Each structure stands twice: as C-alpha cells, then as structure tokens.
Amino acid sequence: MSTFSTIAPATGLIADIGGTNARFALVDTLTGAVLRAATLSTDDHPGPVAAARVMLAEAAAAGLPMPGVGAWAVACPVLADAVDLTNHAWAFSIDATREALGLSRLTVINDFVANALAIPDLRPEDSVAIGPGGAGSADHPMVAIGPGTGLGVALLVPDGAGGWRAQATEGGHVTLAPADAADARLLDHLWPTHPHVSAERLISGDGLLLLYRTLAALEGVAARFDRPEAVSAAAMGGTDPLARAAMNRMYALLGTVAGNLVLSTGALGGVFILGGIVPATLDLFRASPFRARFEAKGRFRDYVAPVPTRVVTHPTPAFVGLARMVRAGA
Known part of the structure; x- marks a missing residue:
C-alpha cells in the first residue's frame, strides 16, 4: 500500500526519467502549472518509486495535495508493462508503480514523445x-x-x-x-x-x-x-x-x-x-x-x-x- 494514499484528482505527478537524472513535478491537472519540482540522481535511488516518494514527502510536508494521476517519460522504448531504461539499471512495472504510489492512472511514454508533445505549446x-x-x-x-x-x-x-x-x-x-x-x-x-x-x-x-x-x-x-x-x-x-x-x-x-x-x-x-x-x-x-x-x-x-x-x-x-x-x- 502506498504511503501517499490520499487521492487528489486535481494534481498529477509527472516525471522525466533519463539515464542520469529523474525530474519529478507535481502539477495542476486543470492548468498544467507546476506546483513543486525536484531533480534527483538516478544513481542515488534504487528505482523510480523510491525517488518519487522522496519528492512526494517534500510536497506533503509543504502542504500540497497528493496526486491522483501520473504521466511519466522514460529514456527507453515503452512497449509493454515492463520498462527497462536504456542507459541505466532502473527497471520497473508500470502497473506496480502506479499501485505503489496510489495513483488511479499512470501513463508512461518514451521521453522524446514527451518532448515532441511540448512543441505546439512552446x-x-x-x-x-x-x-x-x-x-x-x-x-x-x-x-x-x-x-x-x-x-x-x-x-x-x-x-x-x-x-x-x-x-x-x-x-x-x-x-x-x-x-x-x-x-x-x-x-x-x-x-x-x-x-x-x-x-x-x-x-x-x-x-x-x-x-x-x-x-x-x-x-x-x-x-x-x-x-x-x-x-x-x-x-x-x-x-x-x-x-x-x-x-x-x-x-x-x-x-x-x-x-x-x-x-x-x-x-x-x-x-x-x-x-x-x-x-x-x-x-x-x-x-x-x-x-x-x-x-x-x-x-x-x-x-x-x-x-x-x-x-x-x-x-x-x-x-x-x-x-x-x-x-x-x-
């Protein structure tokens, strides 16, 4: 069971996970505004759940509501539930990660898909x-x-x-x-x-x-x-x-x-x-x-x-x- 079980559909957990750093942010799901962000070294954490929990603990201490949904970008192909970073040892199950973090939905895409999706909004x-x-x-x-x-x-x-x-x-x-x-x-x-x-x-x-x-x-x-x-x-x-x-x-x-x-x-x-x-x-x-x-x-x-x-x-x-x-x- 997640340590962060409070569901708040108005916030979402986004992440850009590469071979060197994992960048997390808590965002408003209506406006997309970033409420809190943190950059963590992938070498300093055993996996994305542990890294996300560090950021979410800081957000909770600041009085921010916990996320109900997530959208993550990863530096590797995303072809099934199992995700294995190309240039780092992190590997995880999307569904197990969603459950561990108490999210109702977690969408995981290739990192450059996220970059491409940004272009119309730049x-x-x-x-x-x-x-x-x-x-x-x-x-x-x-x-x-x-x-x-x-x-x-x-x-x-x-x-x-x-x-x-x-x-x-x-x-x-x-x-x-x-x-x-x-x-x-x-x-x-x-x-x-x-x-x-x-x-x-x-x-x-x-x-x-x-x-x-x-x-x-x-x-x-x-x-x-x-x-x-x-x-x-x-x-x-x-x-x-x-x-x-x-x-x-x-x-x-x-x-x-x-x-x-x-x-x-x-x-x-x-x-x-x-x-x-x-x-x-x-x-x-x-x-x-x-x-x-x-x-x-x-x-x-x-x-x-x-x-x-x-x-x-x-x-x-x-x-x-x-x-x-x-x-x-x-």
Whole structure:
C-alpha cells in the first residue's frame, strides 16, 4: 500500500526519467502549472518509486495535495508493462508503480514523445532558430531530436483534425553513415571495436568523449580529458583545439542525421533540437557545421533548405508535453 494514499484528482505527478537524472513535478491537472519540482540522481535511488516518494514527502510536508494521476517519460522504448531504461539499471512495472504510489492512472511514454508533445505549446522565446527562422509547413510532420545521455528522436504528426500525434522512434540507433572523408576515417577507426556505429554512439555525451579520444588517436596525441563535460568545457573555453574539433564533428554528424530524418519522414514542419548538450553549448552550436551538413543533400538540397531548425531552450520541455497529457486526461 502506498504511503501517499490520499487521492487528489486535481494534481498529477509527472516525471522525466533519463539515464542520469529523474525530474519529478507535481502539477495542476486543470492548468498544467507546476506546483513543486525536484531533480534527483538516478544513481542515488534504487528505482523510480523510491525517488518519487522522496519528492512526494517534500510536497506533503509543504502542504500540497497528493496526486491522483501520473504521466511519466522514460529514456527507453515503452512497449509493454515492463520498462527497462536504456542507459541505466532502473527497471520497473508500470502497473506496480502506479499501485505503489496510489495513483488511479499512470501513463508512461518514451521521453522524446514527451518532448515532441511540448512543441505546439512552446512560446517563441522557448527556442532559437539555427538557419532559416520560418514556421515550416503546417501540414507536415516535425522532428524532435536531441543528444544527452543518449540520442532521442520522435515525430510529431498532424492528426487530421487540427491537432498533433506524437510517434516514438528509435532513430538514435540508426547506422551512422559518413558524409565526408573525415567521417569515413573516424568510422574506419571505430569499426574494429564497434561493429555497429549508431548515431547515438557518436552523438551523445559518451559519443563526444569517444569522438575526442578517436580524434586524438588519429592525430597521434594524448587525450587530456576523460569526461564529456571536460571536453565540452574545454571546447567552449577555447583551451583545446581537439576538444573544439570533437564538438564540431559531433554537431556535423547531428546535422547529417537530422537532414536524413527530414528526407525519410517528410518532416517539412521543422526540426526541434533538445537534450542537455546543445542548449548548454549554444554558441558553439551556432558556429558549428550543423546547418551546412543538414542541407548537404545533393539533388535534394532545395527540399531540406527551407526546413527550419530550432534549438529548444526551455529548461524542462518534457514537463510541458507531460502537462499537456495530464490536462487531456491521458
């Protein structure tokens, strides 16, 4: 039986659970307003129930009503009741979690589905344009993509009735194809140890570190850094040309993958870039080859060139999408 058994349909528990952090919020189910939020390290808790109870105990101590429903986003496929995070050891049953937390309903979706669902509710100031700043084609899909612990990808598709339907994908695990000789050299170096080099393998936090180490090996120099945060900090600070080269190469690869998604899905509505890495290194991203590589599609350059690409700077876009679900009674 849940420690938090008081049912209050006017509040909902939303969560954005990734490989590094679990972000929880108590929201008003009518307005979607966040009443209380907390970010907890996934390594510090045995599972999502324990982490949620920490946040709910704080909310109860503050006099807030306990939630009656929940909507959670997780960094992995959601295909059945059993959920197993891709980049962390957390695994749980949706139904058992709902029962443990005293919720009448708990909806669990892929994290990038939540990010995609946020797009219609974002304000103009919640994102910045990279390249053309147009609105995109209103009757075509949009792509949500973003490197963080992994590489998330989801689609937002018009539902034919003036609304939108989000579609989960595992587009972060597509095979990464080289777009120039430097890409080919990288992949040739990696194939003996990584027979399948996916997009996520090089376009993510761990991917940035692997890129940096690979570039160091190819140039015959010692790698100075052993954490992706150190690589990005050195790149932003201008203290290490190799770190800057690794960031530029990661963003070039992201441009190639994002352009491929537009060609594959017809996402002429736009590409929205989320995740923890790009917004935190926005100046580097603006100056990177991302947009040039996005448009470098040969005979189909004119097809992708008008498509807007925007970096979402809202601090918790998944919360926006999850709040939309709670308001809709999903």
